[in-house]
Structure formats: structure tokens, C-alpha cells
Amino acid sequence: MATVTYDKATRIYSGTTRPAVNALDLEIGDGEFLVLVGPSGCGKSTSLRMLAGLEDVDSGRILIDGRDVSHLPPKARDIAMVFQNYALYPHMTVYDNMAFALKLRKVPKSEIDRRVKEAAAMLQLEEYLNRKPKALSGGQRQRVAMGRAIVREPQVFLMDEPLSNLDAKLRVQTRSQIATLQARLGITTVYVTHDQVEAMTMGHRVAVLLDGELQQVDTPRALYDRPANVFVAGFIGSPAMNIKTVALTDDGAQLGSLLVKLTREQVAAAGTGDNRQVSVGFRPEDIDVVSASEGGLPLVVELVEDLGSDANVYGHANINGVEERFVVRTTGRNLPHMGETIYIRPKPGHYHVFHAGTGKRLD
Amino acid sequence: MTTISTEATATPAPPAPRETNTAESSGLGRFNPLRLLNGGFLLLWGVLTTFPLLWAMMTSFKTNNEILTSPWELPSSLNWDNFARAWTQANIGRYFLNSVIVVGGSLILTMLLGAMAAYVLARYEFPGNRIVYYAFVGGMTFPVFLALVPLFFVVDNLGSVPVLGPFITLNSYGGLILVYTAYSLPFTVFFLSAFFRSLPTAIAEAALLDGCSHFRLFFQVMMPMARPGLVSIGLFNFLGQWNQYLLPVVLMPDEDKRVLSQGLAALAVSQGYRGDWAALFAGLTIAMLPVLIVYLIFQRQIQAGLTAGALK
Numbered sequence: 001m002a003t004v005t006y007d008k009a010t011r012i013y014s015g016t017t018r019p020a021v022n023a024l025d026l027e028i029g030d031g032e033f034l035v036l037v038g039p040s041g042c043g044k045s046t047s048l049r050m051l052a053g054l055e056d057v058d059s060g061r062i063l064i065d066g067r068d069v070s071h072l073p074p075k076a077r078d079i080a081m082v083f084q085n086y087a088l089y090p091h092m093t094v095y096d097n098m099a100f101a102l103k104l105r106k107v108p109k110s111e112i113d114r115r116v117k118e119a120a121a122m123l124q125l126e127e128y129l130n131r132k133p134k135a136l137s138g139g140q141r142q143r144v145a146m147g148r149a150i151v152r153e154p155q156v157f158l159m160d161e162p163l164s165n166l167d168a169k170l171r172v173q174t175r176s177q178i179a180t181l182q183a184r185l186g187i188t189t190v191y192v193t194h195d196q197v198e199a200m201t202m203g204h205r206v207a208v209l210l211d212g213e214l215q216q217v218d219t220p221r222a223l224y225d226r227p228a229n230v231f232v233a234g235f236i237g238s239p240a241m242n243i244k245t246v247a248l249t250d251d252g253a254q255l256g257s258l259l260v261k262l263t264r265e266q267v268a269a270a271g272t273g274d275n276r277q278v279s280v281g282f283r284p285e286d287i288d289v290v291s292a293s294e295g296g297l298p299l300v301v302e303l304v305e306d307l308g309s310d311a312n313v314y315g316h317a318n319i320n321g322v323e324e325r326f327v328v329r330t331t332g333r334n335l336p337h338m339g340e341t342i343y344i345r346p347k348p349g350h351y352h353v354f355h356a357g358t359g360k361r362l363d
Numbered sequence: 364m365t366t367i368s369t370e371a372t373a374t375p376a377p378p379a380p381r382e383t384n385t386a387e388s389s390g391l392g393r394f395n396p397l398r399l400l401n402g403g404f405l406l407l408w409g410v411l412t413t414f415p416l417l418w419a420m421m422t423s424f425k426t427n428n429e430i431l432t433s434p435w436e437l438p439s440s441l442n443w444d445n446f447a448r449a450w451t452q453a454n455i456g457r458y459f460l461n462s463v464i465v466v467g468g469s470l471i472l473t474m475l476l477g478a479m480a481a482y483v484l485a486r487y488e489f490p491g492n493r494i495v496y497y498a499f500v501g502g503m504t505f506p507v508f509l510a511l512v513p514l515f516f517v518v519d520n521l522g523s524v525p526v527l528g529p530f531i532t533l534n535s536y537g538g539l540i541l542v543y544t545a546y547s548l549p550f551t552v553f554f555l556s557a558f559f560r561s562l563p564t565a566i567a568e569a570a571l572l573d574g575c576s577h578f579r580l581f582f583q584v585m586m587p588m589a590r591p592g593l594v595s596i597g598l599f600n601f602l603g604q605w606n607q608y609l610l611p612v613v614l615m616p617d618e619d620k621r622v623l624s625q626g627l628a629a630l631a632v633s634q635g636y637r638g639d640w641a642a643l644f645a646g647l648t649i650a651m652l653p654v655l656i657v658y659l660i661f662q663r664q665i666q667a668g669l670t671a672g673a674l675k
Contacts, residue, residue: 052568053571075573075575083565083568083569087566089566089570090588100573104573104574148573
């Protein structure tokens with residue numbers, strides 16, 4: 001039960017000049033499930049390891065429950081971590097793996113036994129307690145790693161891509177189990193993943209990182225509906241948002257034959273810095289397929305992904321002499337064929353407008 | 364139930380058995396000159412290595428007369444008293460005990476210090492880390508003959524150390540133990556640091572998060588994980604130290620303190636006028652047995668240790 005605060009926390013690896021994590025400011029509430037997400041090399045794992053005490057904090061501070069832990073060793077921070085490859089002790093049984101931390105803390109034997117048995121029951125590991133990790137499947141090992149963290153009853157759980165070594169089906173299953181478990185235990189959790197689906201489905205809030213900089217932190221819904229910049233807009237959502245940089249007119253953005261109407265404030269903001277262009281984005285599901293007479297943008301279909309309930313249509317359209325690729329989500333019936341031309345039109349009011357230079361969202 | 368169902372699924376798939384047939388014919392059935400050469404070479408190698416061993420063991424049961432008149436024949440009866448004679452009259456028993464004390468002590472010290480040094484050099488970064496490491500590696504290139512004379516004086520001078528002096532000077536177990544340890548450390552550190560480096564970092568981090576101190580991390584987590592490496596290098600050191608001859612000749616001249624290899628040499632030298640060949644071979648067998656036994660026990664772990672680096 002604790003809050004976690006990153007206060008301008010910075011990590012610069014020796015031999016490099018660019019910080020791996022640059023002045024990260026982040027408040028994580030008591031009992032919150034926060035997901036750090038971003039492409040590989042964005043600093044999400046480094047941020048987590050700084051909190052764990054496995055990386056130095058070069059400047060700034062990290063606080064757990066208001067206590068500055070920036071320069072404390074890992075064992076003084078009262079945290080438990082689940083590693084990507086589980087990092088179970090290969091020479092110990094499942095029971096000993098879970099009991100190890102408690103033994104080090106000189107917890108009485110009966111109490112250790114109670115806690116381990118309880119965690120094992122919670123994770124359906126009772127029959128494997130006497131096995132070595134070698135004799136377990138990937139999913140079971142993952143659960144042992146979870147169990148080892150749970151028995152500690154720490155102030156904060158840290159999870160570093162704990163699902164990435166599982167197969168697709170097990171990953172989806174375990175995803176919901178972890179979320180349920182976290183809700184039940186109510187322990188503050190920081191979870192790192194590169195998978196935006198995991199981030200969106202598990203986190204109370206999601207922090208998006210790129211190149212060591214925090215881009216946006218918000219609820220999954222808010223991230224999806226109001227991305228703060230072009231990167232977040234493109235990163236969150238699958239298939240990705242269609243983002244096109246087009247000419248800025250007095251009324252809005254000129255998307256080929258279509259005019260995307262913008263408010264006067266948006267036009268003014270987009271024009272700052274003597275900018276004559278603007279980036280507009282539409283989610284694939286926010287695009288309607290219309291008939292030729294309704295004045296849509298002609299799109300030559302390249303690929304149709306039929307997902308059953310709906311379908312993703314990929315194609316290209318000519319915008320001011322440049323072939324631009326689009327993806328449109330339509331219902332699963334009456335799908336167009338490859339090579340066919342369809343007409344598309346963004347739903348009014350479902351645009352995302354960004355400054356073409358800075359990439360910042362304009363409202 | 365399950366056997367029936369597997370049979371049922373196996374029968375309608377003829378290509379699979381045919382494939383295994385062709386694989387077999389190309390592998391074992393067909394004449395393969397290279398395979399024959401390999402097999403023949405291994406057989407020859409095996410005979411070359413085991414024959415002298417077996418011959419020495421066989422000879423240790425013969426009488427002196429039999430050894431000189433019919434060296435290739437089996438012993439007419441098992442003369443166990445050869446061993447008794449070697450053990451008591453030729454003092455092999457005494458030398459055996461000396462060897463056990465010296466090698467036991469130096470092996471424990473080598474493994475403990477070697478593992479600790481290798482672990483720190485492999486997994487902790489600090490200024491001078493590489494210098495210390497290369498100093499150890501450099502020690503491997505140092506021929507022992509070059510050091511013999513200075514070493515003699517160094518160990519002799521150790522006698523003037525207050526209190527401890529008599530235990531670590533010439534003709535003391537402690538002195539020889541220290542020299543053996545120093546002599547074995549370079550390769551031990553070299554080998555084990557490569558081994559410790561190959562162990563996953565995440566497990567060490569997990570242990571630190573679980574609340575381990577660095578000492579506990581080493582002894583309770585990393586050492587057990589490095590077991591195959593420790594066993595193979597331990598055995599390597601045991602063989603080397605058990606068969607060590609030159610260092611004890613220089614540093615243990617006292618007859619009471621001789622180790623086994625010295626004792627056997629003395630026995631061989633005295634053959635000139637006493638002629639007890641049977642006792643010599645019995646002593647040789649006694650000296651070989653611990654090595655063979657240790658090797659048989661740890662055979663599988665040695666293989667694991669030698670191949671572990673290749674698999675990671």
C-alpha cells in the first residue's frame with residue numbers, strides 16, 4: 001500500500017550523452033495499476049529498474065510512499081518484481097523459490113508456510129510445490145514468479161514484460177488473471193510492456209514513453225480518444241490511426257478532394273511558426289465507406305483482412321499528387337475486393353488535429 | 364486405449380516409417396569409411412590409455428618372480444600382501460595421509476578463493492577489475508621451474524612470520540597448501556569467471572530484490588548455479604594437485620612429510636638394490652584409486668561443466 005513518485009528522475013548510461021530516461025515526472029496512486037508502454041529502447045524498462053534500485057538515479061528523485069529511495073539498495077525498498085524470463089532460482093523447489101525472501105527476512109516458519117500455501121492456492125500451484133523450475137511449463141513458471149512476488153506482500157509490485165514469453169492464448173488468459181489478482185490484492189503495481197493491447201486492457205492508467213521522454217499519461221480511454229501528440233496517436237490503437245500531413249487552408253485541412261473542416265482556433269494554432277501544413281488523423285473505425293456520388297476520397301483497395309465481426313481494408317489514395325496509404329475498418333459484410341476503388345469519408349467530428357511541426361495536439 | 368489410438372493414427376501414414384528406414388540405412392547399415400576411421404581411432408585411443416592402467420593393476424597382484432619372468436600373463440594368485448607391504452613397509456600409508464591432508468586443504472582453499480575472486484571479477488564493475496583479472500590470467504603463463512628457487516626462499520622465510528611461521532614454512536603442510544593454492548588459482552579464476560559471466564543476470568537481480576546481501580547472493584544463489592563449473596574445475600585441480608611432484612620435492616624434503624608421488628618415486632629409486640616391484644605397483648594402484656573413484660562419481664557433472672558454456 002503505497003504511492004510512487006518519479007520526480008524529474010533521470011538515468012544516463014555511462015558512455016552515452018543522451019539520457020535513457022529524461023526527467024521523468026510521474027505520480028502513481030495507492031493501489032493503482034500503471035502501465036509503462038512504448039517501443040523498444042524508449043526507457044520503460046530503465047524507469048522500472050530505477051524504481052527497483054537496479055539502475056542508478058543520476059538526477060532527480062524517486063519516492064515510495066513519500067520516502068526518498070533514490071539511493072537505497074533494492075532490498076531496502078520493500079518491492080517485488082516479476083522478470084521477463086521469470087528469473088526463478090533453478091536449484092530451489094517452487095516452495096523454496098517463494099519462501100526465499102521471507103526466510104531472509106526471518107519470518108517465522110509457520111507464517112512462511114501459511115503465506116506460501118495461500119499464494120500457491122491462489123495461483124493453482126499447490127501440486128508443483130516440490131518441483132524444480134526446470135520441470136515446469138512456461139505458464140507455470142510465470143505463476144511461480146508471480147507467487148514469489150505475492151508472498152512478499154510488498155508495497156509495490158514491479159512487472160517487466162511478464163507475459164512476453166508465453167504463447168498468444170496463455171498470454172490473453174494470464175493478462176486477465178494478473179489484472180484480477182492486482183485488483184484483489186490492491187497493491188500498487190507498475191507494469192512494463194511494449195504491447196499496447198496489454199497496456200490498454202490492464203492499466204488503470206497508461207504512461208507512453210518515447211526516447212526517454214514521457215509523452216502522455218492517462219486512462220486508456222483518454223489516450224485513445226485524445227492522444228496528446230502524433231506519436232501517441234499512432235502508437236495506441238490497432239490498426240494504427242491514419243495520420244496525414246496535408247496543406248492548411250483558411251477553413252481547414254485539404255485532404256485531396258476533401259476538406260477537413262477545422263475550427264478557427266485550430267487553424268490559427270496550426271499556422272503558428274509560419275506553418276502552411278497540418279497533420280490530421282482518423283481512427284480506422286471513424287471512416288465511412290460512401291458511394292461515389294457522396295464525394296468521398298477514392299481509395300484503391302490493396303488488402304482486405306476479414307476478422308469475422310469486422311474487417312480491415314488497406315488501400316492507397318492520391319492526395320495532392322502523393323500516394324497515401326489508408327486503413328479503414330468496416331463491417332464484415334459486403335467487403336470490397338482487391339483492386340476495387342471505394343470512396344471513403346471521415347466521420348465528422350472524429351478528427352484528431354496535430355501541429356505539423358511539433359506534433360502536438362490542437363483542440 | 365491410448366496405445367490403440369496411437370497405432371490407429373500411425374498406420375495410415377506410410378511416409379513416416381519410410382523416412383526413418385532411409386535414415387537408418389544411410390547411418391548405420393551402409394559402409395562408411397569415415398565412420399570406420401573414427402571408430403577405429405577411438406578404439407585405438409581407448410586401448411592406449413587404459414592398457415597401461417590395467418597392466419599396472421594386474422601386476423600389483425603378482426609376486427616379484429612372476430613380474431620378472433612372465434610380465435604379460437595373469438597373476439597365478441591374488442597377492443594382497445603386496446598392498447600390505449607397500450602400505451606399511453614402504454610408508455605408502457603415511458604418504459597417502461600426507462597427500463590427503465595437503466590436497467584436501469589446498470583444494471578447499473583454491474575453490475573457495477578461486478570462486479569468490481572469479482565471481483567478483485566476472486560480475487562486479489570497479490576500477491582495476493581488468494588489471495586484476497589479467498594478472499591472474501598472466502599467472503597461467505608463468506612456468507613453475509622459473510619460480511622454484513625464489514619460491515624455496517620465500518617459503519623458507521615464511522618461517523620467520525610470528526606465531527604462524529612454523530605452520531607455513533618448509534616441511535609444513537600449511538606451506539605446501541599455500542603454494543598449491545597460489546599455483547592453481549590462475550586457471551581456476553580464468554575458468555570460473557567465464558562460467559559466472561554466463562549465468563543469467565536477472566536471477567542475481569531477483570535475489571537482490573528478495574533481500575539478499577552480496578555474500579548471501581554468492582553463497583546461496585550463484586554458487587549452487589555454478590555447480591557444474593565448480594565440480595569440473597575442482598576435479599581438474601584435484602588431479603593436478605594429487606599428481607604434483609616437483610613442488611613437494613622442493614618444499615617437502617622431510618621424509619615424514621612426503622606426499623604420495625614423492626613416496627612412489629623413492630620406492631622406485633630404491634628398487635635398484637631391494638627389488639620389490641610388486642610393492643611398487645601396489646603403491647601405484649593405491650595412488651591411482653582415489654583419482655579413478657572421484658572421476659567415476661563426478662563423470663556426468665564434468666561433462667555438464669565442460670559443455671555448459673557451449674550451450675548458452
